[in-house]
Amino acid sequence: MTTNPTKPVKKLSMQQRYSALTRDIDWTPSYVTEDQLYPHTTYEGIKIHDWSKWDDPFRLTVDAYYRYQAEKDKRLYAVLDGFAQGQGHLTLSDPAYLNAMKIFLGGVTPLEYQANRHFSYLARHFNGPGPRFAAQCQSVDELRHAQTEIHTLSNYNKYYSGMHNFAKMHDRVWYLSVPKSYFDDALSAGPFEFLIAIGFSFEYLLTNLLFVPFMSGASFNGDLPTMTFGFSAQSDESRHMTLGLEAIKFLLEQDEANVPIVQEWVDKWFWRGYRVTAIIAMMLDYMLPRPVMSWKESFELYFEQQMLNGLFPDLAYYGIRPPKGVEQAIWEKEHLSHLVYHTFYQFSHAANLTTSIPTKEHQAWLASAYPDAFEQFYKPKWDKLEKMAAEGNRYFYPGLPQLCQVCQVPMLFTEHGDPTKLCQRHSEFKGEHFNFCSDHCKEIFDREPEKYVQAWLPVHQIYLGNCGGPTIPDVLAWYGYAEGDSGEMLGNVDHNNWKKWHAQVDDSVGGRESVEVGGAAEAGKGA
């Protein structure tokens, strides 16, 4: 390469650099056909006529991207160091708060890593340079999120149970098969379906219900590191949201024949994602010692107002209607969290987290957040379970539950419109009987039964002897559990440690000779 030393090279503008980095590195294949080079972009039936119409709204270049991310990382790691050095683990609202983070680490962080892998695949397999580059950037983001989430929570792992084995738990633990199978379903779909499943449904439609509650929970409960991580990821997430929206609009604008295909995916992936949020509903309403907002409020704000009233009127222009299942989800907002926490209470001997009867104060908050449901349908259950616990019979379900073949959640959901009747649906396929939690999971199965017959359902696998052995202790050992990871929260290892640590702090700070253990125990229960 030769340059003219007398003439200074003119620096490219941001937009020119973006264009040089994306559009200019594309080429037309000469010795293979386009179909041979990109063999995965036609079989789903999606028609793309002009890949150059993909418009990346960010026009971020790689050098700017890394500089910006490095700045954010620096800030995050400074907070992590400060928190660790200042014994920040003692300043949480309550150790029970970390149950929410155990769900996050086991259920969400591994999905970030899977997203990293699959966006990398999209970055290879899309025909157009625009979506390839967008997928490449998102892939790097997802890897950064997985790493920073692990680093953020690793400090707690030194002091608290349930986090030490999160990657293995993600692959093995019964309830973590819900988020895992959700993502596996997307990974094993075609590239366009993945874009609607994860790019649109997960990152746009449901992101404020899936991601934001963990971060606001952290901010209300003294978890400065996770809150800082949340801020660090927020600008990436808003970029992902914009890309998700760009993805669906691009597909819809390219060919009218794409519309019914995309609609089917919107229906399916709304419901798949919504069923994953069941666990978030429980976390928001029952696991935060200092609650932020109820699931019902969260659903109304982030889904009904922002999506149903904001997004879908725009999509109607393309012929897309709100997903099937929306009406049921709206009805369920009053009931979801109560049903799910009740299930975790009964199965917490097998979960990597602890549960307890909600305190009186917490129940009062639930009653005010759910004036039409809590006192009528759910308080009587807690009263009965509390009475049993007081009589020395802390209830654990003595058996294994039935799981939905599609969402893999235990069959805890009720009939749409009737909170007093559990829902049961079923289908036959090639002479085999399959069970579902709802009409919408049944519809998803009936559309692609060949796919869902392969579901690795934890309960069925336990009964096949594929999970460490025939007894519950065998299975828990196979999950990699250690003492204190599961069961009743009160009297648990973390609860006892918390009392001990705070007694020491009170003792040394106050200079008192004796420690009021009862007072510390009250503090340990939280509000």
Next chain:
Amino acid sequence: MIKSLGTYDFPSKSRQELYGDDILVHVWRKDSMFFCAAATFRAPKAMKWTDFVDGMVMPLMTSDPDFDRTKELSWQLVDDSFVPDPDKSLEENGIHHKNTIALIGA
């Protein structure tokens, strides 16, 4: 029908043959919300109905202190009402792998 790049034909991961002479049977209570969800049992196809109920179903049901065994029970198999023959096997009673049985009353 699934859209795929090639032949797409994979066996069910929960198919009956993997369980040998056993089947999975689900049981739930239709009139109570005490149990968070229906249960799954692994039982021999040849097990007598009465042994299935006494040996597997009742230990779970009676873990609810309000469960009243003295009341007359009735059953439903999948969608239809069901009067099992107590001395016949699960198979002879027409119960298939992964069928769901509802317990009514109690």
